[in-house]
Amino acid sequence: VFGDNIDTDVLAPGQYMKFGIEELSRHCLESVEPRFAKEVRSGDLVVGRRNFGAGSSREQAPEALKHLGVAALIAESFAGLFYRNTINLGLPAIVCGEARRIRAGDQLRVDAGAGRIDNLSTGETLACEPIPAHLLELLADGGLLPHLEKRLAREREGR
């Protein structure tokens, strides 16, 4: 659980941008939470407050989180460019006005399509903004690259 304005420079520090995602992701968020990359586990959810992903277009920012096994991002709001990148990589980004009610360690069940989060630890249900249909389709395909792969395969068959 993080605060407002988590930026792309702390998610994907410039110093390590020349390396591949393996090395870069080891430094994800290290300037605000040095233990993050070591302690995050597959299936974990990362929660922010306002304007998560502010700054750069570098998609290594969401890619590092995905590489570390993060299953979805939840925030009160996302920076627009970061939001597009996150969905394009097949990582769900959930806009939840009540994200501040989530505490570190809570068990959550997320339904991105319906736009709801069940907090299994507290019994609360949090309302989220539904993800637009064309982006749900991208997520279902695993991101823009596999989506394009499918589309091109269809077009080749159609010929």
Next chain:
Amino acid sequence: MTFVSTTPLPVTSAPQTLAQKILARAAGRPSVTPGEIVVCRVDLALMHDSGGPRRVKPMLERLGAKVWDPDRIVLVTDHYLPEHDDESRRILRTAREWAREAGVRRFYDGIGICHVVLPEMGHLRPGMFAVGGDSHSPTGGAFGAYMFGIGATEMLGVLVTGDIWVRVPQTLNVEWGGRLAEGTCAKDMMLALCARLGLDGAEYQALQYTGEAVSALPMQERMTLCNMAPEVGAQTGIIAADQTTLAWLESAGVAGVEASPWQGDAGAPLGAHYRFDASSLAPHVAAPHSPANAAPVERHAGQRIDIAYIGACTGAKLEDLRMAARVLKGRRAAANVRLVVAPASRRDQQIAQAEGTLGALMDGGASLLPNACGICAGYGENRLTENEVAITTTARNFKGRMGAASSRVYLASPYTVAASAVAGRICDPREML
């Protein structure tokens, strides 16, 4: 030249903003409404070495796909220059090889930062719908184009299909009345806007800059306004073309452009209208670690600095260098301050050299870095070291962006950075003009 986008506009009933008109044309529609999602044909795609070929080449190969139109692609190397290690050499080699393989003829290698080179080489014009693989791509909005930043996978989508989805934004009118006073400039206008709106105040909508103070700005100053639109969370910033735009384009070899089709309609609904008075604007400084921490310079006056950096697409164009030189002429940087200048393009550096601007900076004790992104994104070897305090003409001062997490960056105008270099502490440039 395939980049002409002056198809006559169909007559529509409801008044439309400039952003709507460009999106409607690119979507092949008579009009569009804020909030709706449309698919637009891309007139131009800008890439650099970091988010470009090194990222999209493997994905194109996986898809077995070719680019939709190599003549609509502009590739510029700027992030990993100078090549100082094996990784940067590999990244640059990939860019060069890919440009050849993909048939990209508009490839500019080592002549400056992409956002500055793009208009310099005459690739932008009013009414264009363009994307760039970099968050500061809205810089192109200064030419009356709709241009915004995207990530590498989304760029792949553009390269393969030639189109991209957009949620039609509200237009937020940022109106600057009056005239800028001595010692203030576009950078101060943007820092004041960051203070007012915060990092996300624009909610991924489109800013349109208007008013007497904007009309009076030269093109490169207008570029600074659009360049920093992402710093308040906007998708883009745009300025309607006028005589200043047309004159600049003509000097860049772009002739026969009309400004009149690409103006917003009077009475088009706006998402918001912010009014500012340029004549009462003081030089601004943004404290670490956010552009939104901006305040009049007096708030931070006296803060000791180690390095004064005049660089980046935001703050090292010819106009920026001229501002810094006006302060530095006949003065020198303080003995304990490192003054570093990285002119944004080779052309700007050559003009600065010929007219004496560069000489004033060098005589003032500046050391020169190549025409590239330099320290701004913290990629190369000239990063800020532990606990270093910098004042810079760049756009962002997030924690650790330009180097060590313990370094601290103050953002300011070229005037203020130059004056602070001389004083050895943050200082109001009006004392030196």
